[in-house]
Amino acid sequence: MLAKYIGRRLLYSIPGLIGITIIIFLALRILPGDPLAILYGEGGRENLTAADIAEIKRQLGIDRPLYIQYADWMKDVFTGKMGESFWRGDSVSELIIRRGPLTAEIAVVAVLVSWIIGLPVGILGAIKQNSMADYISRFLTIIFLAVPSFWVAILVVVVSLLAFNYRPPLGIIQIWEDPFTNLQIVLAPGIVLGLATSAYIARMARTTLLEVIRDDYVRTARAKGLPERLVVLRHALRNALLPVLTLSGVLFGLLLGGSVAVETAFTVPGLGTALVQAFTERDFVVVQNLVLLYGIIFVFVNLSIDLMYAVLDPRIRYD
Amino acid sequence: MASQADAPSQLAAPTASPLQRCQYALISGLTFCRRYPVGAVGGVLLVFISMVAAFAGLFSPHDPLYVDFLSLGAAPSAQYLLGTDYEGRDILSRIIYGGRVSLQVSVLSVLLGSTIGALWGVASAFLGGRFDIISQRVVEIVMSFPALVLAMVLLVALGGGIWTVIIAIAVTRLPYGVRVVRSVALSVKELAYVDAARAMGASNFRIMAKHIAPQCFAAYFVLATAHLGAAIVIEASLGFLGVGITPPTASWGNMLGGVIANTYKPIWWLVVFPGLAISITVLSFNLLGDALRDALDPKLRGR
Amino acid sequence: MSSMFSVKSVVSLTVSLLLVFVIACGGTAPAEPQSQAPAAPQAQDQSAATAAPAAQAAPTERPDEEPTATPFATAVPTVPPKVQAETPRLMLRAPEDNPQRGGVMQWAGLSDSPHFDMHQCNTAACAQPQGVYFDNLLRYSPFDGGKEVIPDLAYGWEVSDDGLVYTFHLREGVLFHDGAELTSEDVKATFDRIIFPPVGMISPRQSVFVAVEEIRTVDPYTVEFVLQAPRGFMPAAIANGWNVIERKQTLEDNNLDLKKLKPGTTVHPGTGPFILEDHQAGEFWKASRNPNYWNPELPYLDGIQHSHLAYGPATGAALITGRVDYVYGAGADLRDDIRQNYSDTHTVVVYPIPSIGGMFVNHESDGLSDPRVRRAISMVQDRCAIKMAVAAIREIEVGTWVVPNDPDFGALYREATLNKKPGYNCPATGDDVANAQQLLADAGYPNGDGFPTLDLMVRDINFFVSPMAPMMQAFMKQSLNINSEIRVVHTSVWQEDRDQGNYDLAVNGAPTPLASTPAYWGSWFYTGSGSNWNRGSSNPEFDALVDELIGTTDPARKEELTLQGAAILEEWTPMIFINHFTIIDGFANYLKGHGRANRVTLFNDIRFDTIWLDK
Numbered sequence A: 001m002l003a004k005y006i007g008r009r010l011l012y013s014i015p016g017l018i019g020i021t022i023i024i025f026l027a028l029r030i031l032p033g034d035p036l037a038i039l040y041g042e043g044g045r046e047n048l049t050a051a052d053i054a055e056i057k058r059q060l061g062i063d064r065p066l067y068i069q070y071a072d073w074m075k076d077v078f079t080g081k082m083g084e085s086f087w088r089g090d091s092v093s094e095l096i097i098r099r100g101p102l103t104a105e106i107a108v109v110a111v112l113v114s115w116i117i118g119l120p121v122g123i124l125g126a127i128k129q130n131s132m133a134d135y136i137s138r139f140l141t142i143i144f145l146a147v148p149s150f151w152v153a154i155l156v157v158v159v160s161l162l163a164f165n166y167r168p169p170l171g172i173i174q175i176w177e178d179p180f181t182n183l184q185i186v187l188a189p190g191i192v193l194g195l196a197t198s199a200y201i202a203r204m205a206r207t208t209l210l211e212v213i214r215d216d217y218v219r220t221a222r223a224k225g226l227p228e229r230l231v232v233l234r235h236a237l238r239n240a241l242l243p244v245l246t247l248s249g250v251l252f253g254l255l256l257g258g259s260v261a262v263e264t265a266f267t268v269p270g271l272g273t274a275l276v277q278a279f280t281e282r283d284f285v286v287v288q289n290l291v292l293l294y295g296i297i298f299v300f301v302n303l304s305i306d307l308m309y310a311v312l313d314p315r316i317r318y319d
Numbered sequence B: 001m002a003s004q005a006d007a008p009s010q011l012a013a014p015t016a017s018p019l020q021r022c023q024y025a026l027i028s029g030l031t032f033c034r035r036y037p038v039g040a041v042g043g044v045l046l047v048f049i050s051m052v053a054a055f056a057g058l059f060s061p062h063d064p065l066y067v068d069f070l071s072l073g074a075a076p077s078a079q080y081l082l083g084t085d086y087e088g089r090d091i092l093s094r095i096i097y098g099g100r101v102s103l104q105v106s107v108l109s110v111l112l113g114s115t116i117g118a119l120w121g122v123a124s125a126f127l128g129g130r131f132d133i134i135s136q137r138v139v140e141i142v143m144s145f146p147a148l149v150l151a152m153v154l155l156v157a158l159g160g161g162i163w164t165v166i167i168a169i170a171v172t173r174l175p176y177g178v179r180v181v182r183s184v185a186l187s188v189k190e191l192a193y194v195d196a197a198r199a200m201g202a203s204n205f206r207i208m209a210k211h212i213a214p215q216c217f218a219a220y221f222v223l224a225t226a227h228l229g230a231a232i233v234i235e236a237s238l239g240f241l242g243v244g245i246t247p248p249t250a251s252w253g254n255m256l257g258g259v260i261a262n263t264y265k266p267i268w269w270l271v272v273f274p275g276l277a278i279s280i281t282v283l284s285f286n287l288l289g290d291a292l293r294d295a296l297d298p299k300l301r302g303r
Numbered sequence C: 001m002s003s004m005f006s007v008k009s010v011v012s013l014t015v016s017l018l019l020v021f022v023i024a025c026g027g028t029a030p031a032e033p034q035s036q037a038p039a040a041p042q043a044q045d046q047s048a049a050t051a052a053p054a055a056q057a058a059p060t061e062r063p064d065e066e067p068t069a070t071p072f073a074t075a076v077p078t079v080p081p082k083v084q085a086e087t088p089r090l091m092l093r094a095p096e097d098n099p100q101r102g103g104v105m106q107w108a109g110l111s112d113s114p115h116f117d118m119h120q121c122n123t124a125a126c127a128q129p130q131g132v133y134f135d136n137l138l139r140y141s142p143f144d145g146g147k148e149v150i151p152d153l154a155y156g157w158e159v160s161d162d163g164l165v166y167t168f169h170l171r172e173g174v175l176f177h178d179g180a181e182l183t184s185e186d187v188k189a190t191f192d193r194i195i196f197p198p199v200g201m202i203s204p205r206q207s208v209f210v211a212v213e214e215i216r217t218v219d220p221y222t223v224e225f226v227l228q229a230p231r232g233f234m235p236a237a238i239a240n241g242w243n244v245i246e247r248k249q250t251l252e253d254n255n256l257d258l259k260k261l262k263p264g265t266t267v268h269p270g271t272g273p274f275i276l277e278d279h280q281a282g283e284f285w286k287a288s289r290n291p292n293y294w295n296p297e298l299p300y301l302d303g304i305q306h307s308h309l310a311y312g313p314a315t316g317a318a319l320i321t322g323r324v325d326y327v328y329g330a331g332a333d334l335r336d337d338i339r340q341n342y343s344d345t346h347t348v349v350v351y352p353i354p355s356i357g358g359m360f361v362n363h364e365s366d367g368l369s370d371p372r373v374r375r376a377i378s379m380v381q382d383r384c385a386i387k388m389a390v391a392a393i394r395e396i397e398v399g400t401w402v403v404p405n406d407p408d409f410g411a412l413y414r415e416a417t418l419n420k421k422p423g424y425n426c427p428a429t430g431d432d433v434a435n436a437q438q439l440l441a442d443a444g445y446p447n448g449d450g451f452p453t454l455d456l457m458v459r460d461i462n463f464f465v466s467p468m469a470p471m472m473q474a475f476m477k478q479s480l481n482i483n484s485e486i487r488v489v490h491t492s493v494w495q496e497d498r499d500q501g502n503y504d505l506a507v508n509g510a511p512t513p514l515a516s517t518p519a520y521w522g523s524w525f526y527t528g529s530g531s532n533w534n535r536g537s538s539n540p541e542f543d544a545l546v547d548e549l550i551g552t553t554d555p556a557r558k559e560e561l562t563l564q565g566a567a568i569l570e571e572w573t574p575m576i577f578i579n580h581f582t583i584i585d586g587f588a589n590y591l592k593g594h595g596r597a598n599r600v601t602l603f604n605d606i607r608f609d610t611i612w613l614d615k
Helices: A002-028 A035-039 A050-060 A066-078 A092-127 A132-146 A149-164 A179-213 A216-223 A228-266 A271-280 A284-312 B018-035 B037-054 B091-127 B129-143 B147-158 B162-189 B192-199 B204-215 B217-241 B252-262 B268-296 C002-028 C052-060 C124-133 C184-195 C234-239 C248-253 C313-320 C332-341 C371-379 C383-390 C410-417 C430-442 C462-480 C491-500 C517-524 C540-551 C555-572
Strands: C104-109 C138-140 C149-151 C154-159 C165-170 C212-219 C222-227 C274-280 C284-289 C303-308 C326-328 C346-361 C396-398 C454-459 C484-489 C505-511 C576-588
Touching (some): A002 A066, A002 B129, A092 A132, A092 A271, A092 A284, A132 B268, A149 A179, A149 A228, A149 B217, A149 B268, A179 A228, A228 A271, A228 A284, A271 B147, B018 B037, B018 B268, B037 B091, B037 B268, B091 B129, B091 B162, B091 B204, B091 B268, B129 B162, B147 B162, B217 B268, B252 B268, B252 C313, B252 C462, C104 C313, C124 C284, C124 C303, C138 C234, C149 C154, C165 C184, C184 C212, C184 C222, C184 C248, C274 C303, C313 C326, C313 C576, C332 C346, C346 C462, C346 C517, C371 C430, C371 C555, C383 C576, C430 C462, C454 C462, C454 C491, C462 C505, C517 C540, C517 C555, C540 C555
Parallel strands (some): C104 C303, C454 C505
Antiparallel strands (some): C138 C149, C154 C165, C165 C222, C212 C222, C274 C284, C346 C576, C396 C576
16 A cells, blocks of 8 residues: 555656756756857857858757757656766766765755754753743744855855865865765755754744644643653654654755855855856756756655655555 | 734634724734734834835935945945945945845745735635646646756846846745645635625636635735745845846845955955845844734644 | 958067067076076077086986887887987976975866867866876976976977078977877877868967968978968967877877867877876866876876866965965965965965956947047046956956056056056046046037946956946946946857947957067957957058058067057047956965966966975
8 A cells, every 4th residue: 555655656756857857948948148159168159150050059959949859858867868068068967976975965964954953952942832941942043044054154164264274175075085074075064054954943843842742642641640751752752753854855945955055155066066057157958957856856855755754654544 | 922822813804894904903913013022023123124225225325336446345434334345335335225126026026926826826726626736736846946946047047137036036936825825725615605605606706806815815925924035045045146136236145146256255244244134134024924924824833 | 351361460470579579588588597497498509408407317317319119119210310319408307406206286276178179279277287288399498487488399499590490309209198109290280280270170379370381290200390481489389388299190080179088098198297087077187197208307296186266266265275285366365365474385476368358349339439438438447446346356457558568568558557647547536537528528428418328248257247347337427427237148148249249338358369569459459350349440540550560670660659559549449448367376385396486477387297395
């Protein structure tokens, strides 16, 4: 029954993914400017004849009808090639393989931080409702919800340079090559992003926990004389966690988007900076594939959260 | 703040006369301020920020584009309260005029996105069937892009300019409007008086406009307020990444973007003040939004 | 087309004049470190190349009289090499007594090459990282900042008495990274491609070589350049860091297009001191020592890592925090910081590049067709304020019509900028503004009344978008009440709209292959020149003057013409000229074995073979 449910959920996500590809494809085909001018640099285009330009367009495949270009792209995506950078001729899938791990690490650090900080703060607020600790945590939550993470990132970068004469290592160093150097690259952006997300988690955890605590079975447990801490941990928390989990999935989109700006502020050579660079270079092959990747990741993260939900919460009906 | 389950959620009951509504609004406004002092503070701050932005010419001490070539990168002083940037332009005036742009963008984009979304949500809920299913799919697709990335794609495709930024951000706000309003509309649709209206031969459009849409207003209002802060942050991020409002027009985002792209040990007043402006504005929106949500629709809490 | 051709010849002629000077200066100014550094031989006493450096490097030197047998039969010369056993040839080594070997130098700067074909590329992003994989026929000395031309793959050269034939003698036993030996055929193929490019190939430095008629191989180690007319600057032009020697086989195998081929040991080999290990576009280049380098003393480094960083703040932070040893293209804030706070550990050098910045003018636009209007707009620009505002990103020189680093006319430049000429006062004086307002009124727009709002198109490069364009706009508005709307566009749109005349004023920078006042003029302001981006601008009087200036050798006449030309440009104001560009490099003081603190210009010293790390 569960397997059937999973299968159906997977099936449902397919039209969504196709829709994503169509939106990206169409949006990027109305770009202004002549991409050939970028390709051939300052003054280079003047030396090309009309025939040369036609030939180059043919080689790049941008002279064909849109639907064929789209079909080609889909073919590339399914074969995992994802085409080549319009500007540098480098394989986009290689780019993703090289830069993806950094962004993935940042996302993992951010999610961990958001839970490690957000959950205890939220729980504390709920247990000690209207205490001083609750007020402080709520105040901080509200502040962190308002402060844009990229600005915090800028402040961290500037302060660490001015005060400690420090900047993170250059280049892409993977965690399996040199964990210490790698962590210097990913930790700070991960924590900055995580702090921003932790505020949402804390608020959600507090609210749901407060609701659950008022529910009957918790009251029963409490009436049975179980210690308060145990009541919260054993009964209330489990049920309160599910909405937080769902929120985490929704927040993942915020996190992916935020990582673009935070990576840029920290000059981390991850997917986010690659995306920004591709945007400024109008490299639509890179842009369309990276944006697609972001969409796919988001869809699958939320799909797996839904499935986790189904496993964790027996009340969910599989239909 | 979170325990006011008894908050007045029955705003604008369908039977109230206009006068009663007015009275009610006034009373509930006062009640709101008394019950939600923090939210009221946010509201007051917002009124202040909006006034300053709206009458930027009165409040800003200088022309935001005026280049004082004798005071390039000058520290905060009596003449330039928040200092000048590397081009010799007054930071305070740029923050005020930038605030005008940022507020304009966020309010218009949220209004545009949420309104279209809300109308779509009402239609989707009321019409149901295939239209509803397709609508839900489309909403899901749009929601599966990170908002910032989607806005960037649209901006690169549409080109720069204040209206394209508004449209790009509006598109990212649209699905929330559809979702939230649709769920409210679905429950309203089942109410007896809608059936009654239908029995009396009212057209679909009339039922949607007269009976269902007003019931969704509270949800729409809460939603729009909640998203204003997000829109400000998206606008600022776009400006920071260099794809939003283009210089020399000031926006909070592009003020920060320029600093980071141009200097490795930036002067602090270029970094601190625009960021503070963003944070305080978003904070005010959030405070007001939270209070409004608690007051108008406890069911929406946490969304 | 005919006008284009004339421009090219104009440029090349002009360039020749400058280069004569460059060489003359290099020759007349004795190299200071001569006592300890190997002095590079002068072109004329080539045959008696210095013995000192060879003696120093002797123990490990491969004797020239014993041509190394290569394992590659095809590469074995069929004609016996021209033996010059009695004259040891220049083999560079670091000037210090005991250079240390080993270590990897971390370099950061612009290095996201658009492609791998040095001959076709005209951005620093190509030459900076790729230069280390190749050698040139001749090169600029790494010990004097790149002023003097010294032997490289050619150990010597002779010029015929009529100045029409240059004969270059190649070193024997030079191996490409794939093991094949260098012969004169490779040199010929390289320069044939640069000078006579096939259809569709872009050869940015072709114009310098227009006088070359033919390149002949005499034997496998001798190659001749035959000229139509004498050109004293030939060695300097050949030594340009871009003109790397490619293998003939590589060129033929790839239909003369190397854009997509990474420099590698097999498909695209060079002869250079380093071998490409790894490269990721837009990220880094990793080079390792070439163990079979023809100069056994070099290189000292085990490798170089070129990391790509954009111009400006990123490079500054990387250098100061010790992440890298050398940065290219830093901001003026780094320059000041190093001079004030880090002079013990770091050195910074500022040098000009042949490129200008400013507003190109559409002479066909309403209002802008009147030279008085253009002059008024130019006069109210406070170039010093712009220079200061820009300083955080990079250093610029305030622009006038003469070039600051021109050996002939630098004095003219200084005179113009020392608060003597209208429009170049810092800050702009009330007189300048009043005069400009009067000019505008004379043109029929008193107080800017009735003047159309101008479309100010800006290329979306940070530098232009953020400090420059808004300031120029502000000066027009504040001093002349001329309104304009800034339109920031991507490079591709900029070029398209420029070509179609879709602009009133257009902000960008424009490079030329080589630096000299007449070359600049021929390139940027000559009617119909490919780099004259001022639509519809034409001044026959000025064209005639440039034609004459290029052919003039008499210094007095040259100065007279230059002054006249500057005066014409001042009146005519074909564009709103703001600045000459400069580049800032910074490096750690433990980098030894170079003369980079005196660097004179770009692309003359990018090999890093004599550099060693003293730490």
